[in-house]
Amino acid sequence: MHEFLTAGIIGISLGAQYALLALGFTLIFGILGVINFAHGGFYALGGYVAYAAVSQLGLPFPLAVLAAVIVTAALGALYERFLIERLVDDHLATMMLTLGLYLVISTGLLAVFGPQSPEFSFPVKGTLRAGTLYLPLENLVVLAVCAAAIGGLWLLIYRTDFGRALRALADDRKVAMTQGMRPGLLFPLAFGLATGLAGLTGALVTPILALSPSAGDPVLVTSFLTVILGGLGSITGAVVAAIIVGFVEAYASVYLGGSAGALILFVTVLVILLARPTGLFGREIRGA
């Protein structure tokens, strides 16, 4: 029984990580109508920025995570402002731009840090014992940070003028502009917010999993799968789907082994999409 409960805690922790990644991915699609193929790149970049901040600058881990968020958010915002913004309505062009950025980031990381995974470990170790349960502390810390970030994002999107403006731009950009909302300012901020979330996840999770220039490859696949399952552009859908994916991965890897876990996950998603092709909470947010 305690194996089941421990896997559940790990599943929630995984789900929270996937939720942060998927939220960024779905925000960019929902607001700009852009599928960001560079999302995994920002995850890997976040990991390396945190690693460099700890190993080269000697910063404590929380500050290194903050540095990763700032760098990835700033890079994302600048990329949107100066490149994507010019072609934002051309879906093929934005696809190529984000794919190109992913290649630049991953080859850049390879050139600077080399192909070997660096020594980068999570600063909190050990387990928390609760009765007969042994809960990995690092998973609990990641879960707490991700949950706080998801809550903060929810407040930002649903309780502030900034969030209202982003949602209005997603619903009807022209009318939103007539109400004084500036896409030239708000789109880069939204993009930066999303890439900052990917950077945050990378900085938090790569010390637990693995850090390598190609660490973003599986992340892109998982993010894509999660947002498709939740419904492209849906914030609630991204969180619910991420938790489903986290649970499926955790339980399948505990009871069936890692590769069977991936198979179960894809079959689950396939079955859900056959029943609901728009995803769990899917609807068109912006005509894409």
Add this chain to the structure above:
Amino acid sequence: MLEIRDLEVRYGGITALRGLSIDVREGETVLLVGANGAGKSSTINAVIGLVRPARGTIRLDGMDITAVACERRARLGIGYSPEGRRVFPTMTVVENVLSGAFGMGRRHQRQALDWLVSVFPFLAERASQPAGQLSGGQQQLVAIARAMCSQPRLLLLDEPFLGLAPIWVRQISEAIREMQRRGTTILMTEQMARPALKLATRGYVMRGGEVRREGTVAEIRDSALAEEYL
């Protein structure tokens, strides 16, 4: 307050406005009457900045705003309710209304919302309902409340009565009268000119992107050209 001079608007090879000149004085409610394709919405779209004129000037209180970005015009005191309602469908009624006062601070937004709820109690009844689920008349009221929320000096209303039942025409007429009582200058378009003429002080009859006749409400009503729209 608003001076439009020699305005020309083109969509590709089609000319929608041909040398249009219109004046709207402070406190007036001016009506543009005409059939589909007469150029009424193109005029409104040029004033709010959704289309860029090929020629001509638009001045607001003497300031040339012809090249000012659309999103800056709201800050200059122009409110806009588009043709076909175009509320933000996934956002609640209150969020829609507040989006009209974007960036004006919580205090202004709270005061504006209190005022709008006192004028339209319906907004409070449906406050947290997504605007996309409302009826056409309700959506039109939300779109007008959104435009009123910034308490604009110039209010642009594009076909506010289009396709609405008489009960909603009366409610929206009351909303427009409320803005008139507050001294707001209004430029509105309407195909079905009869209810709109009851609110207007002056009007222009448009056809083929040009003004064919202008005058007081009585003159417009008596105009042979206007007959087909009344």
